[in-house]
Amino acid sequence: MARPIGAAVAAALALMAALPALVGSFTIALLNDIGIGALVALGLVLLTGIGGATSFGQAAFVGIAAYASAWLSTAQGLSPWLGLVFALLLTGLSALAIGMLTLRLGGHFLPLSTIAWGLSIALLFGNVEQLGRHTGLSNIPPLHLGGWSLARPQAMYYLIWTLLALALLFCHHLLHSRPGRAIRSLRGGATLLASVGADAYRVRLTLFVTAASFAGLAGWLYAHMNRFVSPSPFDIHASIEYLLMAVAGGLGQLSGALAGAALVLVLKNGLQDLLPMFTQRAGQLQAIAFAAGFIALLHFARGGLMGLATARWRRRARPAAGKHRRAGSPGGAAGAPLAPVTPLARRPLPARGSPLLSVQGAVKRFGGLVAVDDVSFAVDAGEIVGLIGPNGAGKTTMFNLLTCTLALSAGQLRFQGRDIAGMRQSEVARLGLARTFQHVKLRPQMSLLDNVALGAHARTRAGVLRAGLRLDRAEERQIMQEAQRQLDRIGLGERAQEWAGSLPLGTQRILEIARALAADPVLLVLDEPAAGLRRQEKLALAGLLRKLRGEGLTILLVEHDMDFVMHLVDRLVVMNFGAKLIEGTPAAVRADARVQAAYLGSME
Numbered sequence: 001m002a003r004p005i006g007a008a009v010a011a012a013l014a015l016m017a018a019l020p021a022l023v024g025s026f027t028i029a030l031l032n033d034i035g036i037g038a039l040v041a042l043g044l045v046l047l048t049g050i051g052g053a054t055s056f057g058q059a060a061f062v063g064i065a066a067y068a069s070a071w072l073s074t075a076q077g078l079s080p081w082l083g084l085v086f087a088l089l090l091t092g093l094s095a096l097a098i099g100m101l102t103l104r105l106g107g108h109f110l111p112l113s114t115i116a117w118g119l120s121i122a123l124l125f126g127n128v129e130q131l132g133r134h135t136g137l138s139n140i141p142p143l144h145l146g147g148w149s150l151a152r153p154q155a156m157y158y159l160i161w162t163l164l165a166l167a168l169l170f171c172h173h174l175l176h177s178r179p180g181r182a183i184r185s186l187r188g189g190a191t192l193l194a195s196v197g198a199d200a201y202r203v204r205l206t207l208f209v210t211a212a213s214f215a216g217l218a219g220w221l222y223a224h225m226n227r228f229v230s231p232s233p234f235d236i237h238a239s240i241e242y243l244l245m246a247v248a249g250g251l252g253q254l255s256g257a258l259a260g261a262a263l264v265l266v267l268k269n270g271l272q273d274l275l276p277m278f279t280q281r282a283g284q285l286q287a288i289a290f291a292a293g294f295i296a297l298l299h300f301a302r303g304g305l306m307g308l309a310t311a312r313w314r315r316r317a318r319p320a321a322g323k324h325r326r327a328g329s330p331g332g333a334a335g336a337p338l339a340p341v342t343p344l345a346r347r348p349l350p351a352r353g354s355p356l357l358s359v360q361g362a363v364k365r366f367g368g369l370v371a372v373d374d375v376s377f378a379v380d381a382g383e384i385v386g387l388i389g390p391n392g393a394g395k396t397t398m399f400n401l402l403t404c405t406l407a408l409s410a411g412q413l414r415f416q417g418r419d420i421a422g423m424r425q426s427e428v429a430r431l432g433l434a435r436t437f438q439h440v441k442l443r444p445q446m447s448l449l450d451n452v453a454l455g456a457h458a459r460t461r462a463g464v465l466r467a468g469l470r471l472d473r474a475e476e477r478q479i480m481q482e483a484q485r486q487l488d489r490i491g492l493g494e495r496a497q498e499w500a501g502s503l504p505l506g507t508q509r510i511l512e513i514a515r516a517l518a519a520d521p522v523l524l525v526l527d528e529p530a531a532g533l534r535r536q537e538k539l540a541l542a543g544l545l546r547k548l549r550g551e552g553l554t555i556l557l558v559e560h561d562m563d564f565v566m567h568l569v570d571r572l573v574v575m576n577f578g579a580k581l582i583e584g585t586p587a588a589v590r591a592d593a594r595v596q597a598a599y600l601g602s603m604e
């Protein structure tokens, strides 16, 4: 399989290299536009398709870079290559500032804000004297590479498509890396990321700046290819066209950026030739034709061109991917096992029996409802403690309080001697408190291996640049080895490459435990880990949890399956109506009349 793909890629590259000799200037100019459009759309595939943040303002970043380099090379007479550095810096800083102001906005407010800043920046270009107002800047110098002038479109073609190929490669590496897994998890919500010690806002901000940088690179190429800039190619219409490219090509795949740019620009050119034959209002009709095409696409092919093209292949590839692949390979992509690498460093565990977690007078109010009412208990290192109680007793709320997913209304929380009340969830996770969720939070379209690898986020360091440039491979191998080790531990090692979404719900809960273990925790907080498991699976889970306790890990769990809990835990804390009912050994709790009354005999 690898050989035919390699041969196809080599043939495509040879054809691309030969094209300037085979086709006319018009086609080359169109291909240059496609390459530049694809760079912008690539950023949008990352930001919108994979990261879930829609931007209607991407053309503004293209404009910032285009104007920056145009101004520097015309007004200041500096080299366009210095212009590239200046353009990327300015685009990156602008994206950082805009992102810091807007990325915390939730729901529809973020896309709305992108329209606002997209419009304002385009208006700014038309009103600044030094930028030539609406007339723009002309006589921008062409690029030179060594002694070679890139003034001709045929020469620019090679630069544009080389940069596009490198950008695609960069993004491919990025997505199969530590920061890439965090980016791919953004759609799972901030809580999922925080539970592995990552800050969703920072991940989104980094992604926003990365996407803007691709737009910046495109803007720089645009300025020195056309040798003229004016405000209109960077306005809201252009932004919508870039978004259309990304959607039409397929927001879920990097190749969608290229396919979408080609589709939109070829269609646009075709319509520009065709429509004037039938009407004098070709411009308006073109907009209507595009709108109709867009609606049809959303109805019939949400995955865009590449979604359609790869659907059959994906269906075939899925079951096969699950077989016989062992990790150790970066990204879990390759089949052959690699030699073991130095394991990730582990944190020291506290001495068995030492105080680990203490909850003092915890209160949580939701408006008038007191979900947790003055609850106090402690957990010592190396024990398994169960938190039980009837439905609605406040157990999950208590879990959310002690993992800092929710803020306390009153009370104190200490973890390893530190006051953690008021800390961010990601900070507490970094201290060694790992959790699973009552309503499973996994990335269904990521492999089991990648889902577990996400757990090691806070133990590792690689950022976007290192990952995109593939300088993170040693660390990545360590992460993959750790993820595979945890998968083997829960008995899912052979299924490492399957999609998490293909697992039954009960098994997904177990997968969450592996992800939590990959964080190398001190305290494991499990919300209903046995729900949905068959008897044999429950026995295996109990065995695993006992083994973990044997290794010195501390476990706090909420569970409704009394048989499972009673045979597993060292101590129980029972809650009812938000308050603590009693605390004690399983035998003492089982014998307590108040507990039996609370459960209305469900423990019999």
Ligand SMILES: Nc1ncnc2c1ncn2[C@@H]1O[C@H](COP(=O)(O)OP(=O)(O)OP(=O)(O)O)[C@@H](O)[C@H]1O
Binding pocket: 366, 369, 371, 389, 390, 391, 392, 393, 394, 395, 396, 397, 398, 438
């Ligand atoms: N975000 C919220 N806003 C308002 N009320 C909430 C919220 N979260 C929980 N509650 C309420 O707090 C109470 C305790 O809920 P919680 O989910 O903590 O109970 P639980 O013991 O975990 O129940 P179960 O075993 O059914 O999961 C319930 O009455 C619930 O409706």
